Amino acid sequence: MIVQGQSAGLDYTISLKDASLAISLGEQEIIVRDRAGRLYSLYQNGRHHRRSLNGQILQKQQTAAGRQRRWLDPIEAAALIDFAAQRFRQVLDALRRPDWNWITPPDQPAALSEVFAAIELGARFDSVTAQSDAAQFAAVYSPIGILPPDQYLALVLQATEGCSFNTCTFCDLYHQPFRIKTPDEFRAHLREVRAYLGDSLRLRNRSIFLGAANALAIPMSRLRPIFDIIAQEFNCHSERSDAWRPTGALRRTWAESLPDQLETLRRSASQSDKMGIYAFLDAFTGTRKDIDDYRVLAERGLRRVYIGLESGHDPLLEFVRKPGHAADAIETVRAIKAAGVNVGVIVMIGLGGDRFSAGHIADTIDVLNAMQLGVGDLIYFSDLVEAPGTPYPALALNHSIRALTSEERSAQRTAIRNRLRVNGVKFSNYDVREFVY
Numbered sequence: 153m154i155v156q157g158q159s160a161g162l163d164y165t166i167s168l169k170d171a172s173l174a175i176s177l178g179e180q181e182i183i184v185r186d187r188a189g190r191l192y193s194l195y196q197n198g199r200h201h202r203r204s205l206n207g208q209i210l211q212k213q214q215t216a217a218g219r220q221r222r223w224l225d226p227i228e229a230a231a232l233i234d235f236a237a238q239r240f241r242q243v244l245d246a247l248r249r250p251d252w253n254w255i256t257p258p259d260q261p262a263a264l265s266e267v268f269a270a271i272e273l274g275a276r277f278d279s280v281t282a283q284s285d286a287a288q289f290a291a292v293y294s295p296i297g298i299l300p301p302d303q304y305l306a307l308v309l310q311a312t313e314g315c316s317f318n319t320c321t322f323c324d325l326y327h328q329p330f331r332i333k334t335p336d337e338f339r340a341h342l343r344e345v346r347a348y349l350g351d352s353l354r355l356r357n358r359s360i361f362l363g364a365a366n367a368l369a370i371p372m373s374r375l376r377p378i379f380d381i382i383a384q385e386f387n388c389h390s391e392r393s394d395a396w397r398p399t400g401a402l403r404r405t406w407a408e409s410l411p412d413q414l415e416t417l418r419r420s421a422s423q424s425d426k427m428g429i430y431a432f433l434d435a436f437t438g439t440r441k442d443i444d445d446y447r448v449l450a451e452r453g454l455r456r457v458y459i460g461l462e463s464g465h466d467p468l469l470e471f472v473r474k475p476g477h478a479a480d481a482i483e484t485v486r487a488i489k490a491a492g493v494n495v496g497v498i499v500m501i502g503l504g505g506d507r508f509s510a511g512h513i514a515d516t517i518d519v520l521n522a523m524q525l526g527v528g529d530l531i532y533f534s535d536l537v538e539a540p541g542t543p544y545p546a547l548a549l550n551h552s553i554r555a556l557t558s559e560e561r562s563a564q565r566t567a568i569r570n571r572l573r574v575n576g577v578k579f580s581n582y583d584v585r586e587f588v589y
């Protein structure tokens with residue numbers, strides 16, 4: 153429902169959807185909340201802010217120098233949250249003023265009370281509430297290191313913590329030791345997540361992402377019960393592999409529309425019509441499962457597996473201490489696809505700098521072509537980000553490796569893409585600095 157009105161010379165547009173509430177004032181400000189009242193995003197005068205459930209806020213801005221991004225410090229974040237809450241109170245006041253003039257009124261009085269209730273909920277989400285909300289998030293979740301871009305609105309459930317390798321010299325995503333949760337722990341975690349999210353679940357119901365870095369590395373005897381718990385808790389049925397359907401809250405808003413910027417995010421998913429379970433898997437461990445194992449998981453809702461190939465060039469994988477070889481990735485992807493599950497393959501652009509560029513391009517093309525990718529599969533190009541504190545920058549320096557310029561990276565991406573023989577595969581860039589959960 154979209155309603156519009158005017159008061160004191162200001163234009164207000166209120167968009168209440170099943171999963172979100174967006175309020176805009178004029179053309180330079182829009183505040184979006186989920187249906188639990190949590191701040192999702194705030195756009196104002198060219199600056200876009202995204203709040204993570206962990207309480208941090210990423211600010212993004214397009215400038216003449218390019219795209220700028222930074223995390224607000226805690227004082228700035230609290231001020232922004234309070235501003236958004238204050239704005240919602242102002243909207244409530246405006247709606248009650250005698251000079252309020254409906255341009256597009258709600259069609260029924262009941263709809264108006266729903267709008268009031270949703271705005272009141274948002275007005276209560278101030279910096280004090282947000283702080284305690286972030287603490288609850290930290291009690292329920294281990295840090296969520298990264299998701300593929302088409303899964304940013306997934307419901308994350310963590311079957312494992314950390315990464316089973318933690319050796320890659322460019323990676324700073326996981327700091328805790330790898331651990332597999334027991335079925336009882338996982339069920340308790342799932343219920344805690346559901347209770348914590350409450351009505352926010354409506355926004356994160358397009359898929360389930362099984363975390364963390366390498367959840368599918370769990371041996372089948374322990375992985376099957378995890379998938380079964382998800383099916384039990386969400387009342388899914390799975391007689392056929394394409395029949396996996398959640399019911400209740402997870403399904404309720406599946407087909408509902410969202411405010412524009414969320415809709416853009418949803419459209420970025422290549423298979424937004426396919427509900428199900430999604431997860432990362434490293435190519436090396438993936439060879440320990442066969443086609444029948446992946447079929448078992450497909451029957452239980454597995455829809456796409458994301459593999460951080462990074463490169464098809466073995467000397468480069470060895471140099472950056474990425475476990476496994478390119479041949480493992482081919483074998484793993486073929487087994488997954490033979491089981492009817494799609495893949496998302498992530499290629500790191502700029503990895504290994506000038507020293508490895510030629511080999512990286514040639515071998516990555518060969519490996520991607522050998523994977524027999526097709527409709528429903530994704531290839532992500534992710535630019536290397538030299539994270540401070542990781543071994544990669546010093547390693548590159550010690551080997552006199554020059555980082556590629558942005559033009560060289562762009563050329564590398566184009567060189568790989570232009571020589572791929574893949575039909576129906578979707579390509580996208582993947583900027584890990586934009587990830588916010």
Ligand code: SF4
Binds near residue numbers: 317474
């Ligand atoms: S396997 Fe993935 S998550 Fe683990 S250290 Fe390497 S890049 Fe990071």
